[in-house]
Amino acid sequence: MELDKTLRAQLDRGRRIGCIVLSGGSTLDHNIDPVADVAALRDRLVQEYGLDHRPPIHVDTVNGWVWLLFRDHDFNADPLSLDPSVIAVCERARDQIAELRHADSFAADFHKTGLCPYATSMYVCKNAAELRSLHRVDVDDGRDESFGDVHAHHMTLENSRPANGVVSAWAMLAKLGSSGLRRYVAMLMTQGLYLRDRAAQHYPEHFEVLNTHANFHATVVLLRLVSPMLDFDDLLSDDEARHMHNRLAHAFFRWLDVEQPGIAPLIGIVPRYRVERTGKPITAFLLYPMSPELDRERCDRLLEELIAGKRMFLGMYARRPAPHIAASPPPPR
Ligand SMILES: Cc1ncc(COP(=O)(O)O)c(C=O)c1O
Numbered sequence: 254m255e256l257d258k259t260l261r262a263q264l265d266r267g268r269r270i271g272c273i274v275l276s277g278g279s280t281l282d283h284n285i286d287p288v289a290d291v292a293a294l295r296d297r298l299v300q301e302y303g304l305d306h307r308p309p310i311h312v313d314t315v316n317g318w319v320w321l322l323f324r325d326h327d328f329n330a331d332p333l334s335l336d337p338s339v340i341a342v343c344e345r346a347r348d349q350i351a352e353l354r355h356a357d358s359f360a361a362d363f364h365k366t367g368l369c370p371y372a373t374s375m376y377v378c379k380n381a382a383e384l385r386s387l388h389r390v391d392v393d394d395g396r397d398e399s400f401g402d403v404h405a406h407h408m409t410l411e412n413s414r415p416a417n418g419v420v421s422a423w424a425m426l427a428k429l430g431s432s433g434l435r436r437y438v439a440m441l442m443t444q445g446l447y448l449r450d451r452a453a454q455h456y457p458e459h460f461e462v463l464n465t466h467a468n469f470h471a472t473v474v475l476l477r478l479v480s481p482m483l484d485f486d487d488l489l490s491d492d493e494a495r496h497m498h499n500r501l502a503h504a505f506f507r508w509l510d511v512e513q514p515g516i517a518p519l520i521g522i523v524p525r526y527r528v529e530r531t532g533k534p535i536t537a538f539l540l541y542p543m544s545p546e547l548d549r550e551r552c553d554r555l556l557e558e559l560i561a562g563k564r565m566f567l568g569m570y571a572r573r574p575a576p577h578i579a580a581s582p583p584p585p586r
Contacts, residue, residue, distance in 0.1 A: 257294055264298065270308040277350065277359060278317025281523065281539070283469035285317055288352035309357035309383070315374070316469065318361035320350040322435045333439045338446055343439065346468035357383070363422040366438060366470075366543075368429075373418035437545060444542040445470025448552050452540075459560050461485055463526060463537055472540040473523055476563060478502060485526075488535050495535060499524075502536035505566050513562045519555055 256273075263270060273295060275286035292310055299307050314321075324347065328340045335343070353359055358378045363369035378384045388407060398404075405411075429437065449472045452460040458481035463473040475485050478501040479494050488495040502522070510517045521539035528534045540555070 254290070254294065256291060260294070260298055264302050264304075269306065273308055273310045275310060275312045275356070277312040277314030277353070278320075278346070278469065280316055280365075280469070280471055280541075281467065281473050281526070282464050283316065283346070283467045283471075285346070285349040285352075285468075286312070288312055288355045292355035310355070312353055312356045312359045314350065314353065314359045315362035316365050317346070317350050318359070319366050319434070319438045320346040321353070322431050322438060323347040324351070326435060333436060335439055336443060336446075338450075339439065339442050342442060342446065342468045349468070363418075363425060366441065367422070367434070368425050368437070369418070369421040373422050375422065440545050441470040441542050444547050444552060445472055445540075447549055448472050448540050448542065448556070451552060452556055456556060456560060459563065460556075470542055473526060473537050474540065475535070475537050476502060476505070476559070478505065478563065478567065485535060485537075489531055489533055492533075495533060499534065499536045501567075501570070502538070504570070505563065506538075508566050508569075509562055512565075513558070516555070516558050516562060520559065 260270060260273075273291060275288060275291060276284050277288075278285050288310065295308055295310060298304070320343070323343055326347075328335070328344060331340070357380065358376065360377070361367070361375045363373040363375065364371045367373065388404070426434075449462050449465070452472065452474055453462045453465070459477055461475040461477065461484050463475055463485055464471070467473075475488075477483060479488075479498045483491075483494055483498070488498055503524075506520075506522045509520070519540070521541060523537040523539050525534040526537040542552075
Protein backbone atom coordinates (compact mmCIF):
# COMPACT_ATOMS: atom_id res chain seq x y z
CA MET A 254 0.00 0.00 0.00
CA GLU A 255 1.31 3.47 -0.94
CA LEU A 256 0.25 4.78 2.48
CA ASP A 257 2.51 2.22 4.19
CA LYS A 258 5.53 3.64 2.34
CA THR A 259 4.54 7.24 3.06
CA LEU A 260 4.02 6.67 6.78
CA ARG A 261 7.26 4.70 7.13
CA ALA A 262 9.18 7.42 5.28
CA GLN A 263 7.94 10.00 7.81
CA LEU A 264 8.59 7.77 10.84
CA ASP A 265 12.07 6.86 9.58
CA ARG A 266 12.85 10.59 9.50
CA GLY A 267 11.76 10.86 13.14
CA ARG A 268 8.56 12.73 12.34
CA ARG A 269 5.32 12.35 14.29
CA ILE A 270 2.11 11.52 12.46
CA GLY A 271 -0.63 13.87 13.58
CA CYS A 272 -3.55 12.26 11.83
CA ILE A 273 -4.40 9.98 8.91
CA VAL A 274 -7.18 11.45 6.79
CA LEU A 275 -9.05 9.06 4.48
CA SER A 276 -11.63 9.54 1.79
CA GLY A 277 -15.11 8.45 2.72
CA GLY A 278 -16.59 9.18 -0.71
CA SER A 279 -15.73 12.09 -2.99
CA THR A 280 -18.46 13.82 -4.98
CA LEU A 281 -17.50 12.66 -8.47
CA ASP A 282 -15.91 9.21 -8.16
CA HIS A 283 -17.02 8.48 -4.60
CA ASN A 284 -13.91 6.48 -3.74
CA ILE A 285 -14.12 5.12 -0.21
CA ASP A 286 -10.78 4.18 1.31
CA PRO A 287 -10.37 0.80 3.09
CA VAL A 288 -10.59 2.04 6.68
CA ALA A 289 -10.11 -1.38 8.31
CA ASP A 290 -6.87 -2.05 6.42
CA VAL A 291 -5.53 1.42 7.27
CA ALA A 292 -6.40 0.98 10.95
CA ALA A 293 -4.55 -2.37 10.95
CA LEU A 294 -1.55 -0.72 9.26
CA ARG A 295 -1.57 2.14 11.79
CA ASP A 296 -1.66 -0.34 14.72
CA ARG A 297 1.19 -2.35 13.19
CA LEU A 298 3.34 0.75 12.83
CA VAL A 299 2.62 1.89 16.40
CA GLN A 300 3.93 -1.49 17.60
CA GLU A 301 6.85 -1.74 15.22
CA TYR A 302 8.15 1.80 15.86
CA GLY A 303 7.20 1.77 19.55
CA LEU A 304 5.26 5.03 19.12
CA ASP A 305 4.09 6.83 22.25
CA HIS A 306 0.97 7.99 20.41
CA ARG A 307 -1.61 6.33 18.19
CA PRO A 308 -2.24 8.56 15.14
CA PRO A 309 -6.00 9.00 14.87
CA ILE A 310 -7.82 8.13 11.65
CA HIS A 311 -10.32 10.68 10.37
CA VAL A 312 -12.59 9.80 7.44
CA ASP A 313 -14.01 12.53 5.22
CA THR A 314 -17.54 11.18 4.89
CA VAL A 315 -19.17 14.54 4.22
CA ASN A 316 -20.82 12.89 1.19
CA GLY A 317 -20.61 9.22 2.17
CA TRP A 318 -22.43 9.60 5.52
CA VAL A 319 -25.71 8.93 3.69
CA TRP A 320 -24.81 5.24 3.41
CA LEU A 321 -24.99 4.94 7.19
CA LEU A 322 -28.74 5.36 6.75
CA PHE A 323 -28.86 1.97 5.06
CA ARG A 324 -27.07 0.12 7.84
CA ASP A 325 -30.09 -1.91 8.98
CA HIS A 326 -32.08 -1.63 5.80
CA ASP A 327 -33.43 -4.91 4.46
CA PHE A 328 -33.29 -4.61 0.68
CA ASN A 329 -35.06 -7.97 0.31
CA ALA A 330 -38.16 -6.64 2.01
CA ASP A 331 -37.64 -3.29 0.33
CA PRO A 332 -40.52 -0.84 0.71
CA LEU A 333 -38.69 1.48 -1.67
CA SER A 334 -39.22 -0.89 -4.66
CA LEU A 335 -35.79 -0.12 -6.00
CA ASP A 336 -34.32 -1.32 -9.25
CA PRO A 337 -31.76 -4.15 -8.70
CA SER A 338 -29.01 -1.93 -10.17
CA VAL A 339 -29.76 0.76 -7.57
CA ILE A 340 -29.84 -1.82 -4.77
CA ALA A 341 -26.45 -3.18 -5.89
CA VAL A 342 -24.86 0.29 -5.69
CA CYS A 343 -26.47 1.14 -2.34
CA GLU A 344 -25.39 -2.19 -0.84
CA ARG A 345 -21.83 -1.80 -2.08
CA ALA A 346 -21.50 1.71 -0.65
CA ARG A 347 -23.20 0.69 2.60
CA ASP A 348 -20.75 -2.20 3.06
CA GLN A 349 -17.76 0.04 2.38
CA ILE A 350 -18.88 2.75 4.78
CA ALA A 351 -19.52 0.14 7.52
CA GLU A 352 -15.73 0.12 8.00
CA LEU A 353 -16.13 3.53 9.60
CA ARG A 354 -16.26 1.77 12.95
CA HIS A 355 -12.46 1.42 12.68
CA ALA A 356 -12.04 5.20 12.43
CA ASP A 357 -11.55 7.67 15.26
CA SER A 358 -13.67 10.41 13.74
CA PHE A 359 -15.77 11.28 10.73
CA ALA A 360 -17.90 14.15 9.47
CA ALA A 361 -21.32 14.52 7.89
CA ASP A 362 -22.48 17.51 5.84
CA PHE A 363 -26.24 17.83 5.95
CA HIS A 364 -25.93 20.49 3.25
CA LYS A 365 -24.75 17.66 0.98
CA THR A 366 -27.63 15.30 0.20
CA GLY A 367 -29.33 16.21 3.46
CA LEU A 368 -31.58 19.02 2.24
CA CYS A 369 -30.10 21.61 4.61
CA PRO A 370 -28.60 25.03 3.85
CA TYR A 371 -24.87 25.67 3.84
CA ALA A 372 -23.18 25.14 6.29
CA THR A 373 -24.68 22.30 8.28
CA SER A 374 -21.83 20.03 9.27
CA MET A 375 -21.41 17.51 12.04
CA TYR A 376 -18.13 16.16 13.40
CA VAL A 377 -18.32 12.83 15.21
CA CYS A 378 -15.50 11.66 17.44
CA LYS A 379 -15.26 8.15 18.90
CA ASN A 380 -13.56 9.18 22.10
CA ALA A 381 -15.22 12.12 23.86
CA ALA A 382 -12.02 12.82 25.78
CA GLU A 383 -10.25 13.60 22.47
CA LEU A 384 -12.84 16.23 21.67
CA ARG A 385 -12.70 17.71 25.16
CA SER A 386 -8.93 17.86 24.91
CA LEU A 387 -9.48 20.97 22.78
CA HIS A 388 -10.64 22.69 25.93
CA ARG A 389 -7.89 24.13 28.04
CA VAL A 390 -7.80 23.48 31.72
CA ASP A 391 -5.93 26.63 32.67
CA VAL A 392 -8.55 29.18 31.58
CA ASP A 393 -9.65 30.24 34.99
CA ASP A 394 -6.24 30.70 36.54
CA GLY A 395 -6.67 34.46 36.40
CA ARG A 396 -4.24 35.00 33.54
CA ASP A 397 -4.74 38.15 31.52
CA GLU A 398 -5.61 36.83 28.06
CA SER A 399 -5.66 38.94 24.98
CA PHE A 400 -7.46 38.59 21.66
CA GLY A 401 -6.90 35.17 20.08
CA ASP A 402 -6.03 33.50 23.36
CA VAL A 403 -9.41 34.13 24.90
CA HIS A 404 -11.53 30.99 25.09
CA ALA A 405 -14.86 32.68 25.78
CA HIS A 406 -16.79 29.43 25.42
CA HIS A 407 -15.19 28.23 28.68
CA MET A 408 -16.75 31.13 30.52
CA THR A 409 -20.23 31.58 29.12
CA LEU A 410 -22.77 30.01 26.77
CA GLU A 411 -23.24 33.40 25.18
CA ASN A 412 -21.50 33.60 21.78
CA SER A 413 -21.92 35.11 18.37
CA ARG A 414 -21.93 31.97 16.22
CA PRO A 415 -25.18 31.05 14.48
CA ALA A 416 -27.11 27.92 15.46
CA ASN A 417 -29.04 27.72 12.18
CA GLY A 418 -27.03 24.69 10.97
CA VAL A 419 -27.87 22.73 14.09
CA VAL A 420 -31.51 23.75 13.96
CA SER A 421 -31.93 22.98 10.24
CA ALA A 422 -30.35 19.52 10.67
CA TRP A 423 -32.61 18.84 13.64
CA ALA A 424 -35.71 20.00 11.71
CA MET A 425 -34.80 17.91 8.65
CA LEU A 426 -34.18 14.78 10.74
CA ALA A 427 -37.34 15.30 12.79
CA LYS A 428 -39.40 15.82 9.64
CA LEU A 429 -38.02 13.02 7.43
CA GLY A 430 -36.55 10.55 9.86
CA SER A 431 -34.02 8.03 8.61
CA SER A 432 -36.65 6.29 6.45
CA GLY A 433 -37.56 9.57 4.70
CA LEU A 434 -33.91 10.41 4.09
CA ARG A 435 -33.27 6.88 2.82
CA ARG A 436 -36.12 7.30 0.37
CA TYR A 437 -34.66 10.62 -0.80
CA VAL A 438 -31.17 9.14 -1.27
CA ALA A 439 -32.64 6.13 -3.09
CA MET A 440 -34.54 8.49 -5.42
CA LEU A 441 -31.37 10.44 -6.19
CA MET A 442 -29.49 7.21 -6.90
CA THR A 443 -32.28 6.03 -9.18
CA GLN A 444 -32.18 9.29 -11.14
CA GLY A 445 -28.37 9.40 -11.21
CA LEU A 446 -28.02 5.85 -12.51
CA TYR A 447 -30.80 6.44 -15.01
CA LEU A 448 -29.09 9.57 -16.35
CA ARG A 449 -25.76 7.73 -16.54
CA ASP A 450 -27.24 4.74 -18.30
CA ARG A 451 -29.38 6.81 -20.67
CA ALA A 452 -26.49 9.09 -21.67
CA ALA A 453 -24.17 6.12 -22.34
CA GLN A 454 -26.64 3.79 -24.03
CA HIS A 455 -28.84 6.14 -26.03
CA TYR A 456 -26.57 9.02 -26.89
CA PRO A 457 -23.04 7.58 -27.14
CA GLU A 458 -22.24 9.94 -30.02
CA HIS A 459 -22.79 12.90 -27.67
CA PHE A 460 -21.72 11.69 -24.22
CA GLU A 461 -19.05 9.52 -22.71
CA VAL A 462 -19.84 8.73 -19.07
CA LEU A 463 -16.58 9.10 -17.15
CA ASN A 464 -17.45 7.98 -13.62
CA THR A 465 -19.17 4.75 -14.66
CA HIS A 466 -18.45 2.89 -11.41
CA ALA A 467 -19.14 5.65 -8.89
CA ASN A 468 -21.45 4.55 -6.08
CA PHE A 469 -23.08 7.97 -6.06
CA HIS A 470 -25.69 9.95 -7.93
CA ALA A 471 -23.36 12.47 -9.56
CA THR A 472 -22.67 11.73 -13.22
CA VAL A 473 -19.61 13.12 -14.98
CA VAL A 474 -19.82 13.21 -18.76
CA LEU A 475 -17.49 14.16 -21.52
CA LEU A 476 -19.60 16.10 -24.00
CA ARG A 477 -18.25 15.18 -27.41
CA LEU A 478 -17.68 18.61 -28.90
CA VAL A 479 -14.73 18.07 -31.20
CA SER A 480 -15.83 14.80 -32.76
CA PRO A 481 -18.31 12.02 -31.89
CA MET A 482 -15.38 9.60 -32.15
CA LEU A 483 -13.04 11.10 -29.56
CA ASP A 484 -13.03 9.58 -26.08
CA PHE A 485 -11.46 10.89 -22.88
CA ASP A 486 -8.45 8.62 -23.47
CA ASP A 487 -8.07 9.89 -27.05
CA LEU A 488 -7.99 13.47 -25.76
CA LEU A 489 -5.26 12.48 -23.30
CA SER A 490 -3.04 11.43 -26.17
CA ASP A 491 -3.89 14.29 -28.56
CA ASP A 492 -3.01 17.68 -27.10
CA GLU A 493 -4.37 19.68 -30.00
CA ALA A 494 -7.79 18.00 -29.80
CA ARG A 495 -7.73 18.34 -26.01
CA HIS A 496 -7.10 22.08 -26.12
CA MET A 497 -9.81 22.48 -28.72
CA HIS A 498 -12.22 20.41 -26.61
CA ASN A 499 -11.50 22.41 -23.45
CA ARG A 500 -11.95 25.70 -25.25
CA LEU A 501 -15.26 24.58 -26.73
CA ALA A 502 -16.49 23.12 -23.43
CA HIS A 503 -15.90 26.38 -21.56
CA ALA A 504 -17.41 28.46 -24.33
CA PHE A 505 -20.43 26.12 -24.46
CA PHE A 506 -20.96 26.39 -20.70
CA ARG A 507 -20.94 30.18 -20.89
CA TRP A 508 -23.15 30.13 -23.97
CA LEU A 509 -25.70 27.93 -22.12
CA ASP A 510 -25.81 30.46 -19.34
CA VAL A 511 -26.81 33.23 -21.74
CA GLU A 512 -28.75 31.40 -24.43
CA GLN A 513 -30.30 28.46 -22.57
CA PRO A 514 -30.99 29.72 -19.05
CA GLY A 515 -33.37 26.79 -18.48
CA ILE A 516 -30.58 24.21 -18.77
CA ALA A 517 -27.70 26.18 -17.30
CA PRO A 518 -28.57 25.62 -13.62
CA LEU A 519 -28.98 21.89 -14.20
CA ILE A 520 -25.43 21.16 -15.21
CA GLY A 521 -22.06 21.93 -13.71
CA ILE A 522 -18.61 22.13 -15.23
CA VAL A 523 -15.59 20.11 -14.07
CA PRO A 524 -12.60 21.93 -15.57
CA ARG A 525 -9.91 19.40 -14.68
CA TYR A 526 -11.44 15.98 -14.28
CA ARG A 527 -8.96 13.47 -12.76
CA VAL A 528 -6.05 15.81 -13.51
CA GLU A 529 -4.15 14.48 -10.48
CA ARG A 530 -4.03 11.08 -12.13
CA THR A 531 -3.61 12.08 -15.78
CA GLY A 532 -1.63 15.30 -15.49
CA LYS A 533 -3.67 16.71 -18.38
CA PRO A 534 -6.75 18.82 -17.71
CA ILE A 535 -9.86 17.74 -19.57
CA THR A 536 -13.09 19.65 -19.10
CA ALA A 537 -16.16 17.56 -18.34
CA PHE A 538 -19.73 18.30 -17.32
CA LEU A 539 -21.56 17.30 -14.18
CA LEU A 540 -25.14 16.09 -13.90
CA TYR A 541 -25.93 16.07 -10.21
CA PRO A 542 -29.57 15.40 -9.38
CA MET A 543 -30.73 16.85 -6.08
CA SER A 544 -34.47 17.24 -6.57
CA PRO A 545 -36.95 14.50 -5.70
CA GLU A 546 -39.07 15.92 -8.55
CA LEU A 547 -36.67 14.77 -11.26
CA ASP A 548 -38.41 11.81 -12.92
CA ARG A 549 -37.34 9.83 -15.99
CA GLU A 550 -39.19 12.13 -18.34
CA ARG A 551 -37.35 15.16 -17.00
CA CYS A 552 -34.01 13.32 -17.14
CA ASP A 553 -34.68 12.49 -20.82
CA ARG A 554 -35.62 16.08 -21.51
CA LEU A 555 -32.44 17.38 -19.88
CA LEU A 556 -30.23 15.16 -22.07
CA GLU A 557 -32.19 16.03 -25.21
CA GLU A 558 -32.01 19.76 -24.47
CA LEU A 559 -28.28 19.48 -23.86
CA ILE A 560 -27.83 17.76 -27.21
CA ALA A 561 -30.03 20.34 -28.96
CA GLY A 562 -28.01 23.10 -27.27
CA LYS A 563 -24.76 21.49 -28.34
CA ARG A 564 -25.93 21.33 -31.96
CA MET A 565 -27.04 24.94 -31.93
CA PHE A 566 -23.78 26.06 -30.32
CA LEU A 567 -21.59 24.12 -32.74
CA GLY A 568 -23.65 25.45 -35.67
CA MET A 569 -23.00 28.98 -34.49
CA TYR A 570 -19.35 28.26 -33.79
CA ALA A 571 -18.92 26.91 -37.32
CA ARG A 572 -20.36 30.15 -38.66
CA ARG A 573 -18.27 32.55 -36.61
CA PRO A 574 -15.52 30.61 -34.86
CA ALA A 575 -12.89 33.12 -33.94
CA PRO A 576 -14.77 36.00 -32.24
CA HIS A 577 -17.10 33.73 -30.30
CA ILE A 578 -14.36 31.63 -28.77
CA ALA A 579 -11.89 34.48 -28.52
CA ALA A 580 -14.37 36.28 -26.27
CA SER A 581 -13.93 33.57 -23.64
CA PRO A 582 -11.11 33.60 -21.11
CA PRO A 583 -8.66 30.78 -21.78
CA PRO A 584 -9.58 27.39 -20.25
CA PRO A 585 -7.00 25.26 -18.40
CA ARG A 586 -4.38 23.79 -20.71
C1 LIG B 1 -15.29 14.84 0.09
C2 LIG B 1 -15.43 16.33 0.32
N1 LIG B 1 -14.87 16.87 1.41
C3 LIG B 1 -14.99 18.20 1.69
C4 LIG B 1 -15.68 19.03 0.84
C5 LIG B 1 -15.80 20.50 1.17
O1 LIG B 1 -17.11 20.77 1.53
P1 LIG B 1 -17.65 22.26 1.80
O2 LIG B 1 -17.42 23.01 0.54
O3 LIG B 1 -19.11 22.07 2.09
O4 LIG B 1 -16.89 22.79 2.95
C6 LIG B 1 -16.27 18.50 -0.32
C7 LIG B 1 -17.01 19.38 -1.24
O5 LIG B 1 -17.62 18.95 -2.19
C8 LIG B 1 -16.17 17.11 -0.58
O6 LIG B 1 -16.76 16.55 -1.64
